[in-house]
Amino acid sequence: MITTIPLSKLVSSPRNVRRHSDAQADAELKADIEARGLLQNLVVTGVRKPKGCYAVEAGERRRRALQSLADEGKLSPDVDVCCLVVRGGVAGREASLAENFQRLSMNPADECLAFGQLIEQGADVEGIARRFGLTIRFVEGRLRLAGLAPVVFDALGAGEISLDIAKAYAATPDRERQAWVYEQLGRGYSAHHPDSIRRMMTQATASAADRRARLVGEDAYLAAGGRIERDLFADEAAVRWLDIPLLERLACEKMAALADEVAAESGLAFVRPTLDSWVGYDQLDGLRRVPLDPPPLTDEESAELDALEDEIGTLAELLEGEETGDDQREPAETRIRAINARIEALTDRRPVLDDALKGEVGAFLVLDERGQARLDTTYYREVGTEEPATELPEPTSADSPARAKKPAGLSHRLEGELAMQRRDILALHVAGDPVLALDLAIFLMADRDGDYSGGKAGSSLLAIPPTNPVFDFKPVDAAATVAREQAREALDRSWMEGATRAARFDAFRALPLEARMAWLGQTVAGTLEASLNSPGDRACAFHDHLGQLLAIEVARWWRPTGTNYFDRVPKAVALAALEEVGGTGLAQRYAKHKKAELSEACERIFAGDFIAEIDVKQAALAWLPAVMRFAELSQPAAVGELEPPVDAGDTGEGQGESEGPHDHAPDAVEEGAPSEVPAVDEAA
Numbered sequence: 001m002i003t004t005i006p007l008s009k010l011v012s013s014p015r016n017v018r019r020h021s022d023a024q025a026d027a028e029l030k031a032d033i034e035a036r037g038l039l040q041n042l043v044v045t046g047v048r049k050p051k052g053c054y055a056v057e058a059g060e061r062r063r064r065a066l067q068s069l070a071d072e073g074k075l076s077p078d079v080d081v082c083c084l085v086v087r088g089g090v091a092g093r094e095a096s097l098a099e100n101f102q103r104l105s106m107n108p109a110d111e112c113l114a115f116g117q118l119i120e121q122g123a124d125v126e127g128i129a130r131r132f133g134l135t136i137r138f139v140e141g142r143l144r145l146a147g148l149a150p151v152v153f154d155a156l157g158a159g160e161i162s163l164d165i166a167k168a169y170a171a172t173p174d175r176e177r178q179a180w181v182y183e184q185l186g187r188g189y190s191a192h193h194p195d196s197i198r199r200m201m202t203q204a205t206a207s208a209a210d211r212r213a214r215l216v217g218e219d220a221y222l223a224a225g226g227r228i229e230r231d232l233f234a235d236e237a238a239v240r241w242l243d244i245p246l247l248e249r250l251a252c253e254k255m256a257a258l259a260d261e262v263a264a265e266s267g268l269a270f271v272r273p274t275l276d277s278w279v280g281y282d283q284l285d286g287l288r289r290v291p292l293d294p295p296p297l298t299d300e301e302s303a304e305l306d307a308l309e310d311e312i313g314t315l316a317e318l319l320e321g322e323e324t325g326d327d328q329r330e331p332a333e334t335r336i337r338a339i340n341a342r343i344e345a346l347t348d349r350r351p352v353l354d355d356a357l358k359g360e361v362g363a364f365l366v367l368d369e370r371g372q373a374r375l376d377t378t379y380y381r382e383v384g385t386e387e388p389a390t391e392l393p394e395p396t397s398a399d400s401p402a403r404a405k406k407p408a409g410l411s412h413r414l415e416g417e418l419a420m421q422r423r424d425i426l427a428l429h430v431a432g433d434p435v436l437a438l439d440l441a442i443f444l445m446a447d448r449d450g451d452y453s454g455g456k457a458g459s460s461l462l463a464i465p466p467t468n469p470v471f472d473f474k475p476v477d478a479a480a481t482v483a484r485e486q487a488r489e490a491l492d493r494s495w496m497e498g499a500t501r502a503a504r505f506d507a508f509r510a511l512p513l514e515a516r517m518a519w520l521g522q523t524v525a526g527t528l529e530a531s532l533n534s535p536g537d538r539a540c541a542f543h544d545h546l547g548q549l550l551a552i553e554v555a556r557w558w559r560p561t562g563t564n565y566f567d568r569v570p571k572a573v574a575l576a577a578l579e580e581v582g583g584t585g586l587a588q589r590y591a592k593h594k595k596a597e598l599s600e601a602c603e604r605i606f607a608g609d610f611i612a613e614i615d616v617k618q619a620a621l622a623w624l625p626a627v628m629r630f631a632e633l634s635q636p637a638a639v640g641e642l643e644p645p646v647d648a649g650d651t652g653e654g655q656g657e658s659e660g661p662h663d664h665a666p667d668a669v670e671e672g673a674p675s676e677v678p679a680v681d682e683a684a
Helices: 023-036 060-071 090-101 108-120 125-132 136-146 150-157 163-169 175-185 194-202 211-216 218-223 244-266 299-320 326-347 412-431 434-447 479-489 501-509 513-525 541-549 571-589 595-606 614-622
Strands: 002-006 010-012 042-046 054-058 080-085 270-273 287-290 362-367 373-375 379-382
Touching: 010 060, 023 060, 054 060, 108 125, 108 136, 108 150, 125 136, 136 150, 136 163, 150 163, 150 175, 163 175, 163 194, 175 194, 175 244, 194 244, 211 218, 211 244, 211 362, 218 244, 244 270, 244 362, 244 373, 299 326, 412 434, 412 479, 412 513, 412 541, 434 513, 434 541, 479 513, 501 513, 571 595, 571 614, 595 614
Parallel strands: 010 054, 042 080, 270 362
Antiparallel strands: 002 080, 042 054, 287 379, 362 373, 362 379
């Protein structure tokens, strides 16, 4: 039934399925409630304690927003809140799940129209931003998109183009040009590249010396209907090609055809074309660099390279001389260009690929300034493809978790989340052992090439964070993640205030040794990739080795709950876990339970919140999915032991406990409990 309940009588429900939130979204919700009041009722259930209170099963973010407004004195602590009262248990959890799951984000086009209507009604940008808890820049961006040409705006609303592509069309306010570029592109190759669209929107014409023009050729451009402005007495650079969208489309189509030819001839898994002369960072999404060494130079080639570099030095001195005449400069510059081309041919050598590796990697086809397509010398593997057979990890011992087959019942996303949690636990221990981190840093930087970086530090020494397998997963209440954030916040950042790299470096060197070593540990830890103890691209035998060296006890940092595991796996997987810790009897006890009831029971059991024999309880507290385990050493190395933070995370998830499973004092065994079936206190 629908009723009103005082805000002071509403409490958080431990059954709420939403365990993670977003600070920006919460601020927007709070601003919206302050401006317009509560527009949607909460879903609540009655609780025994505190007496007379109700647990919020759905609408916890709204309750927190209301409570925050009350704490700030903007609402009365006893303000009446409209609520729908439902039964507890499974019904409450299903209500929470339904409200969070059956939710559709507003289309960006609809947001643009809504903001435009508010402006027409007399609102201003700053007022809209304040009322909705948004930034002024966000509102201005949406209003600018509202002014797109109708054909482009309709495509955004229909989902035919992405928000990034719509922003590229908005690079200029010329709606006629927006429509023209959109029609010229149609659904061709370049229609999905924001950079190409932005280039076409901002460039009115192109020179005949443009690399795209040299690639396409004047005859093909004119045959496709292109227009040219030509001065009969001007050089090539003064000839202007007027139809940029047509030129871009023709260039993209030709590069795509050339890429297909190169892929067929080379046997590579893929060849991706780009109209740039380099491979940009945004083009590497979903790819992982394969570090390979180029073939070594022969003695003759090394001698030639030395001679060419000496000759360039001599020519450079000639050009810098004040007495050098124009008749000497031009030949010297021509010779330097020829020498640079030869040096590039000697040094920019493509690695030799094994036949087994050739079909698993790919490269980019780039376009140089002369309009020539060439295959870039760096190779990549698509994220998700398996590593070569020689790189697959081998089982470390008979006691190690089996790697023979992938774990059954785990979704792709759940695997990614578990991998990130396992990585955080490993990263925390690496950061806590600076001596090992230093050794690891030296080894990694000597054993594998660095990746790309936008800055010019004069060194190839890099520590680039890897790409996470799940992009929107933020385990803010997990013990290892909280501890990592606390450690990063404690770093001494005083050296960052320097205006130049040299000043910052000098300030960093002035820090105490302990502060510098803390930065080393955190930097190296930040390079660790998400991995699992399973076959496939998420396996990493070296991570297992690090886990052995650090004697990591994963169960002290991560416990399976309904939210992070049991709600996400089939019923058979949960029953198998019960059988693993308590035998067939414990699994059969819950075999007929519904999925939600089984998940709740498993959460209690594996958090130690049940009554059973001591050995069963200890096994439950130490249990982990096989993919989360690190292989164990018979005599683990002696290292500093880390403890989970006491206040880390939601105690309902069992991730903020200060005691690990091996330190937990077991409860008394229930009197009269059968020895074959561990007794579980259903009321716990």
